[in-house]
Amino acid sequence: MSELAILGGKKTRSEPFPWYNTMGEEERLAVDQVMRTGILSKFHGSWNDKFLGGPEIRAFEAEWCKRFDAKHSVSVNSNTSGLQAALGAINVGWGDEVIVSPYTMCVSATAPLVWNATPVFADIEPRTYNLDPESIRRKITSKTRAIVVVHIFGCPADMDPILEIAREYKLKVIEDCAQAPGATYKGRQVGTIGDIGVFSLNWHKHIHAGEGGVCTTNDDHLAERLQLIRNHAEAVVEFMRPGTEIPLENLIGFNFRMLELQAAIARVQIKRLDPEIALRRKYARLMEETLRRYPFMTVPEVPSDREHVYYTQAFQYDAAKAGVSRARFAAALRAELAPFQCFEDEGVAIGEGYIKPLYLMPLFQKRIAYKGGFPFTGRENYDRGICPVVEKMHFGTLMHHGFIKGSLSESDFKDVLAAFAKVCDRIGELKE
Numbered sequence: 001m002s003e004l005a006i007l008g009g010k011k012t013r014s015e016p017f018p019w020y021n022t023m024g025e026e027e028r029l030a031v032d033q034v035m036r037t038g039i040l041s042k043f044h045g046s047w048n049d050k051f052l053g054g055p056e057i058r059a060f061e062a063e064w065c066k067r068f069d070a071k072h073s074v075s076v077n078s079n080t081s082g083l084q085a086a087l088g089a090i091n092v093g094w095g096d097e098v099i100v101s102p103y104t105m106c107v108s109a110t111a112p113l114v115w116n117a118t119p120v121f122a123d124i125e126p127r128t129y130n131l132d133p134e135s136i137r138r139k140i141t142s143k144t145r146a147i148v149v150v151h152i153f154g155c156p157a158d159m160d161p162i163l164e165i166a167r168e169y170k171l172k173v174i175e176d177c178a179q180a181p182g183a184t185y186k187g188r189q190v191g192t193i194g195d196i197g198v199f200s201l202n203w204h205k206h207i208h209a210g211e212g213g214v215c216t217t218n219d220d221h222l223a224e225r226l227q228l229i230r231n232h233a234e235a236v237v238e239f240m241r242p243g244t245e246i247p248l249e250n251l252i253g254f255n256f257r258m259l260e261l262q263a264a265i266a267r268v269q270i271k272r273l274d275p276e277i278a279l280r281r282k283y284a285r286l287m288e289e290t291l292r293r294y295p296f297m298t299v300p301e302v303p304s305d306r307e308h309v310y311y312t313q314a315f316q317y318d319a320a321k322a323g324v325s326r327a328r329f330a331a332a333l334r335a336e337l338a339p340f341q342c343f344e345d346e347g348v349a350i351g352e353g354y355i356k357p358l359y360l361m362p363l364f365q366k367r368i369a370y371k372g373g374f375p376f377t378g379r380e381n382y383d384r385g386i387c388p389v390v391e392k393m394h395f396g397t398l399m400h401h402g403f404i405k406g407s408l409s410e411s412d413f414k415d416v417l418a419a420f421a422k423v424c425d426r427i428g429e430l431k432e
């Protein structure tokens with residue numbers, strides 16, 4: 001085997017990896033059919049037969065319910081708006097606290113702010129990188145109203161103890177399933193375990209429509225509130241059930257509606273999910289087998305009561321054991337591999353850490369969400385050190401790679417494995 005690429009040797013793989021384009025003939029036909037009708041959206045923000053959207057939206061929502069075992073699916077134009085709608089639907093507001101994860105895409109933590117509630121960060125557990133139920137318990141106060149659980153990287157969070165805490169303190173539970181469509185916990189689909197699940201259909205998720213999202217719930221009342229928040233509730237409530245009082249809290253106007261075109265694409269994409277998950281699991285297992293050979297690598301076992309769907313694959317690197325810094329190790333891996341086609345400017349998909357712990361963002365450090373600093377009181381604690389596990393993972397040990405994608409053939413993925421094995425086998429040569 002040649003010398004490490006970072007030291008002047010030959011790269012393991014120099015040809016860019018094929019990009020993940022899952023838009024096929026079926027999607028094109030589905031879009032064409034909608035285009036022929038000329039009806040790209042059929043939503044109307046008033047109480048009539050268009051309040052719930054057109055035929056593609058309704059068919060898509062029914063099919064989503066079927067695939068994910070949910071009683072109700074409410075499509076929205078992103079997971080971001082879905083989380084905002086979900087927090088509005090469970091009726092959080094000013095003075096309330098919502099427990100969130102610091103290790104996730106930002107909106108899982110900022111959505112409560114839209115309703116003037118404040119996020120409180122709990123720590124993660126190092127096995128799945130998801131919220132640690134014990135840490136959640138420690139963060140509960142008399143103001144806590146809800147928990148936003150994220151099934152990060154595609155691995156379900158430990159829902160039973162979280163639901164137990166929620167029952168004990170009468171909290172609502174929102175599941176952010178953006179990275180975990182089809183993942184299961186004790187045989188149940190994520191997104192149906194808490195009060196509301198939220199999924200993403202943006203272009204880098206397992207299945208997509210460019211942009212889009214879906215909220216799932218088994219609760220009739222919450223489903224109705226989600227539909228109202230999606231589509232100008234304030235103009236609708238008056239006419240919904242004449243003679244009955246509908247509580248108005250959090251029913252102000254948004255337009256979170258998805259297009260018929262997106263629904264048509266998403267209906268085809270649902271069918272692509274299961275083969276995609278199967279392939280990702282296979283590649284993930286191959287990578288685990290490779291990495292487990294090295295004492296400086298930790299690839300936590302996926303707990304046996306869950307099925308991981310691998311939005312990305314994370315592992316932990318022990319720089320002290322390896323005798324080489326994480327930055328240098330990552331640079332050596334990147335040097336062996338190529339970027340994705342069309343995304344050459346993003347570099348090779350090897351990450352050190354994931355997203356900087358969210359409480360370190362200026363929004364929380366300066367406690368300014370709205371003009372005047374509202375809704376923060378100054379009593380919130382967003383100091384460095386509040387979640388030691390996430391800080392250790394992010395700044396110290398966690399790495400992830402973005403090569404688990406259906407666009408890679410088995411031979412493409414073997415190149416990725418070979419690059420990891422080459423750098424790990426020769427790690428001694430990286431010592432400075």
Ligand SMILES: *Cc1c(COP(=O)(O)O)cnc(C)c1O
Pocket residue numbers: 077078079080081104105107108150176178179199200201202212213
């Ligand atoms: C992608 C993502 C979101 C946001 O999804 P959009 O559809 O882009 O708004 C939220 N949470 C997590 C965990 C995500 O990965």
